Amino acid sequence: MTVFSFKPTLSVLTVATALSACTMMPRYEQPQVNVPETFRHDTQPETGIQAASLGWQDYFADPRLHRLIELALNNNTDLQEAALNAEAVRRQYMISRADLLPGINASGNGQRGRRAADLSGGNAMVSESYSVGLGITAYELDLFGRVRSQAEAAKQTYFSSAAARDAAHLTLIATVAKAYFNQLHAEEAMVLAQNVLKTRERTYELTQLKHRAGVVSALDLRQQEALIEAAKADYAAAVQSREQAQNALSMLINQPLPNDLPQGLSLEEQFKISKLPAGLSSEVLLNRPDIRAAEYDLRAANANIGAARAAFFPSISLTGTIGTGSTELSGLFEGRNRTWSFMPTINLPIFNWGRNRANLDLANIRKQIQIVRYEAAVQNAFRDVSDALVAREQLDERYDATMRQRQAFADSLRLVRLRYQHGVSNALDLLDAERNSYGADTALLNIELTRLENLADLYKALGGGLKRYTEDPS
Structure with a gap:
């Protein structure tokens, strides 16, 4: 079984925490x-x-x-x-x-289905896929x-x-x-x-x-x-x-x-x-x-x-996932099947x-x-x-x-x-x-x-x- 490394996620958390220390609130005076x-x-x-x-x-x-x-x-x-x-x-x-702080969610899914012969070159096919992972969805770097x-x-x-x-x-x-x-x-x-x-x-x-x-x-x-x-x-x-x-x-x-x-x-x-x-x-x-x-x-x-x-x-939002996927349940946790994605989004106020x-x-x-x-x-x-x-x-x-x-x-x-x-x-x-x-x-x-x-x-x-x-x- 492969042990996953969460260094990318931890790095994101560290940077987000450091950046969020800054605010633009006026200094309060009683x-x-x-x-x-x-x-x-x-x-x-x-x-x-x-x-x-x-x-x-x-x-x-x-x-x-x-x-x-x-x-x-x-x-x-x-x-x-x-x-x-x-x-x-x-x-x-x-x-x-x-x-x-970013919300980290765990997910897992499996799928198995049969494809008709007319839709797959004359031969019917049975396919299956499995995946598990951790993800951050639309976390705003403050x-x-x-x-x-x-x-x-x-x-x-x-x-x-x-x-x-x-x-x-x-x-x-x-x-x-x-x-x-x-x-x-x-x-x-x-x-x-x-x-x-x-x-x-x-x-x-x-x-x-x-x-x-x-x-x-x-x-x-x-x-x-x-x-x-x-x-x-x-x-x-x-x-x-x-x-x-x-x-x-x-x-x-x-x-x-x-x-x-x-x-x-x-x-x-x-x-x-x-x-x-x-x-x-x-x-x-x-x-x-x-x-x-x-x-x-x-x-x-x-x-x-x-x-x-x-x-x-500007505001920056981060969406990222890390996990594993395979066409066979037995190969789900093999190292070669590891997956990850990182999707930053920047929003620039222009016409508002x-x-x-x-x-x-x-x-x-x-x-x-x-x-x-x-x-x-x-x-x-x-x-x-x-x-x-x-x-x-x-x-x-x-x-x-x-x-x-x-x-x-x-x-x-x-x-x-x-x-x-x-x-x-x-x-x-x-x-x-x-x-x-x-x-x-x-x-x-x-x-x-x-x-x-x-x-x-x-x-x-x-x-x-x-x-x-x-x-x-x-």
Whole structure:
């Protein structure tokens, strides 16, 4: 048996690899966006921890919320779609990268047939042939980096899709947290409305006694009845809000709410860290998945320019085979029956200069579009963080002020109620005191919800705790 030499094929591979090291991609330069180095209203707590190194389990404190987020990350359809999109783009990159190396295929065939006597000089003939071989079909020598540029563009597109998946991941965490906070807020609003209703019913009973005794008028009695109905309406609205929040959670986790969820915490205990620092704006840009996606899109556009430039130059394709053939199966592997062929093809662009010029101009314009989008993404990210920081600071001040107001109105209601019971204050004073106290309680509860939503939004705006997908997707 003859041992075949693959030196011609190996030589072709060696030359192709050396030539493909050249590309015509422009040197990538990250756009400089004019944003301040630091954020106003930022705080530096004693921990000094940054959002990028803080997982959501270390930020949110409620074990019930932890379980809901886990279910959402496993079951949410939007996140699953984003992950599948990223995987599809990764496969497309692997296809593009495969074009960098020649594909070697093995083939074998045999044929045996009888030729009619009239077609072969009066004598019937039986012929047979056999062949086996290895071949390369239309492999392009990437002399000017066209294929390499296309593969690089495909890789950067994958990185962009992975960053989009990260953004969906982070958005889902914040959305689940906010829906859960709304459920807790609605439940506390229900409790508040029930307590107010019980208090107003007791006041109404006292007013009825005074009305029978002729101390107060029917108008006072009707006003108390109106307050009772208002409390019932507030309770019904809170029930509606709770049910809607539960529906939102069910949709986010893609299943009904489980019955075995852990015991939850109160609104005041939802976060382990309430003063998460923003840090330098440049760090935020690295952590935000939408910023990373915008930059990867820009890198892909930059690589496409290299492919468009390479189209102006000749391309060479190689087709070659090596093998053996024989008219007899027993002689198939004899050395004298070795076969080979080598068929290079060169393609010279002559009359398509206008098309190639337009393609190059289009690639440059698309790069400029991506630069604009990158700058817009950076500016939007800076605004998101700045808005969240100033909201956190002002919400804290509003919460403290409303807490003091609530206490003042609660003390006032207690005193007015005592005066009313002893006939010193009239029903109008009591009604005003009850409205003020209930309004302060409701305002405090609403501000608490807004504070929690702000902290969830800030974690998202800072790109908290996500892995950066910059490794080779192969």
